[in-house]
Amino acid sequence: MCRLSFYRGVFLRGDKGVKMRMISAYILTTVKQDGKLHQTLEQMQKIKQISSVSVVSGNYDLMILTCVNTLADLYDVTSEIQSNPSIIKTSTQVIEQEIIQKHT
Numbered sequence: 001m002c003r004l005s006f007y008r009g010v011f012l013r014g015d016k017g018v019k020m021r022m023i024s025a026y027i028l029t030t031v032k033q034d035g036k037l038h039q040t041l042e043q044m045q046k047i048k049q050i051s052s053v054s055v056v057s058g059n060y061d062l063m064i065l066t067c068v069n070t071l072a073d074l075y076d077v078t079s080e081i082q083s084n085p086s087i088i089k090t091s092t093q094v095i096e097q098e099i100i101q102k103h104t
Helices: 037-045 071-082
Strands: 004-007 010-013 023-031 050-055 062-068 087-094
Touching: 023 071, 037 050, 037 062, 062 071, 071 087
Parallel strands: none
Antiparallel strands: 004 010, 023 062, 023 087, 050 062
16 A cells, blocks of 8 residues: 655655655556456566556456556656557556555
8 A cells, every 4th residue: 555644735655654645546457358357467567666556347347456656657647558459558556645544
């Protein structure tokens, strides 16, 4: 999970006391229905900037949460996801402001 706190309109990274702006985004993906979802999930797990992957219902198949330092880093993560042959399309949703964050 992204270790972020929200302070005065900015996400702050909480690792080792470092306070820096982070870009968080959900990358919604459509996956080929070829029986290789498990392999796709294993490949997503290898991308270190990915914080979580959820299998969802609806227009998309996977919802991927990533936290990166720059837009260039976000581009790199998205490109790496899109290079997977099982990924049909992606839609990236940058989090502008997180209002409620509950930890259970």
